[in-house]
Amino acid sequence: MPVHQPSKPRARRPATEARPYHHGDLRRVLIDAALQLAAEGAEVSVREAARRAAVSPGAPFRHFPNRDALMAAAAEEAQRRFRAEIDAALREAPAADPLARFRAFGLAYLRWAMRNPAHFEIISTGRYFAHGSSPDLTRDNAELIALTEQMLVDAAEQGLLRSADLKRIQVAGRALVYGFARMNLDGHFPRWGVGEGEIERMAEGVIDLFIAGIAKP
Amino acid sequence: MPVHQPSKPRARRPATEARPYHHGDLRRVLIDAALQLAAEGAEVSVREAARRAAVSPGAPFRHFPNRDALMAAAAEEAQRRFRAEIDAALREAPAADPLARFRAFGLAYLRWAMRNPAHFEIISTGRYFAHGSSPDLTRDNAELIALTEQMLVDAAEQGLLRSADLKRIQVAGRALVYGFARMNLDGHFPRWGVGEGEIERMAEGVIDLFIAGIAKP
DNA sequence: TCTCTATGTAATCATCGATTACATTTGGCG
DNA sequence: CGCCAAATGTAATCGATGATTACATAGAGA
The missing domain is CATH 1.10.10 (Arc Repressor Mutant, subunit A)
Structure with missing residues (x-):
């Protein structure tokens, strides 16, 4: 009743x-x-x-409609902030030096990930935007990937790279920064002897090591 | 009573x-x-x-005592299996060539991670073994870290490396394989244009790129 | 054999995601 | 203005889960 x-x-x-x-x-x-x-x-x-x-x-x-949709929306918002930071860093990077831009990208990526670990996890775990993700998020991701690709193409054209396998370089670079960010997120650094205060410096060092490795000597 | x-x-x-x-x-x-x-x-x-x-x-x-303890025990078991695979790979690697051993380590790491993604996640997420983790797991991890360190020390002594900053190389290498494994786990590869069948080959390529980058030309 | 301890069961709780029926606003349309 | 439909919030409820407690049973050793 x-x-x-x-x-x-x-x-x-x-x-x-x-x-x-x-x-x-x-x-x-x-x-x-x-x-x-x-x-x-x-x-x-x-x-x-x-x-x-x-x-x-x-x-x-x-x-x-459900919890995952809320998380997806949160991921979208976090990605928006992430993207803004990346764009800002790239605006300040020298337009003519593709490797410098590549470096700036990596640094901005890691800095944001270090300072917003939980948000970084949300946008990267894939659980909240992998399949049914918003078109915005998908497009945004594709744009960022295309950005790094263009930098490498430019670098190759200027004869700055040791190898011509750009795809491999691109994926390796991505794995490097992603792995570094996740190591931080997952609390691995203490075990690797990297203290809290040294992490951002180590991030820079790791990126520089990578770039030195791919650059023509 | x-x-x-x-x-x-x-x-x-x-x-x-x-x-x-x-x-x-x-x-x-x-x-x-x-x-x-x-x-x-x-x-x-x-x-x-x-x-x-x-x-x-x-x-x-x-x-x-609680769910996390069960997960921690599962993580311990998974880590045991992972460790066994690494050890087996290292037994087959040339004892005298530190960079070849480094490479074999990375390959075994990634192969296991590609074939046991869920177990890899459990042992690496840090949620289940970070703070109150079993001494076994902690020791095991420290041993693996020491292993890679030794390889790099040997390589440096043989004059095989371009840089003397071994810690940086070690962390970068770890970030690279960890990131690659997580990219797979988190379903990133489709977005990066790496097809299901190419992943293991790409893993090898990425490791080789890294080693070529740190090795003295 | 008797008893202590380890281990399993049953019942119960609080929390959470999710759904449904109902209530309240708001905005558009006559 | 007044009314109604759509949007949005509430209350009540469900089923699953982690966790605890009282109780039952098995097995090992004195």
Whole structure:
């Protein structure tokens, strides 16, 4: 039976009661909450995000069909911030020196990953954007890949590289920075004798070692 | 004091009932179930492991204080297998050529990671062996790190390396293979234009590129 | 044989993702 | 303006899971 009854006529909301029935921009707030939870090292749960948005546990499902969709949206937002950082770094890099640009790219990549490890994990784990990912994210990724590819093509044309196998260089470079970022994320560096304070310097050193390795002597 | 009461006289178990009350080696079976679940791409849940062992949902907690402890034990077992593979590869590598050994190490590492991605994730994610990890696992890891270090020291003594910064080379090499393995795990290769069938060949190519980069020309 | 301890079961809890029925706003349309 | 439909929030509920507790049973050794 309808247990339902307008028991509370719902007095006109006094000025002290801040939150209206409708939230305003719940979707956005949920994404931010998810990113913040991740950054705090906590598990991202839909309910906790709802709690932080001061909203009922079911409300988020009005905006996201399931938890993964929320995580995917958070990944998209994190990727947006990541991409902005990369672009900024490239704007400051010398336009004419492809290897310098390659280096700047790697450095910006690692710096962001070091400083936003949880967000880096979200955008790279693949769980949240691999198959059903947003077209934006897919395009964004393809653009970044094409960027590094172009740098290597330019470098090869200028005769800067020892090897002509650009694909191999590209994948190796990617594996290098990705692996470095994950080592940090997964807490491997203590075991490898790299102290907290040395990590960013080591990142730079590793990138330089790689570039020296591929560059024509 | 035993609030205990023999309420049920409990009939003698008929011969048709196969499983005895005590399991025999539940701990072992649970670990195997966890590894198998991971290998199947499923989420590893304590209950599902218990189900596969045909045991009550609470039983696993007699052997592991919590889920993470089960995962840690599974990680330990996976690491044992991984280590065995590495050791086997090194036994077949030329004892006198440190760079060839370095290469063999990297290849064995990646081959195992490509063929056992889920197990590789368990042993590397750090979630299950970072802080309260078993001494065995910690020691094992330290040994592997020391192994690669020794190879590089030998190579340097034989004048095979371009750079004297062995630590940097070591970390870079580790980041390279770790990153490659994670790219595979995280499903990045399709985006990078590396087809399913080319991955192992690319792994070899990437390792060779790295070694060519650090070796004295 | 008797008892202690290890190990398994049953019942129960809190949390979480997810769904459903219902309530409240809001915005558009007459 | 007034009404209605769509959007958005709430409350109640479900099934699965990790975890705990009281109790049952088996096996080993005195």
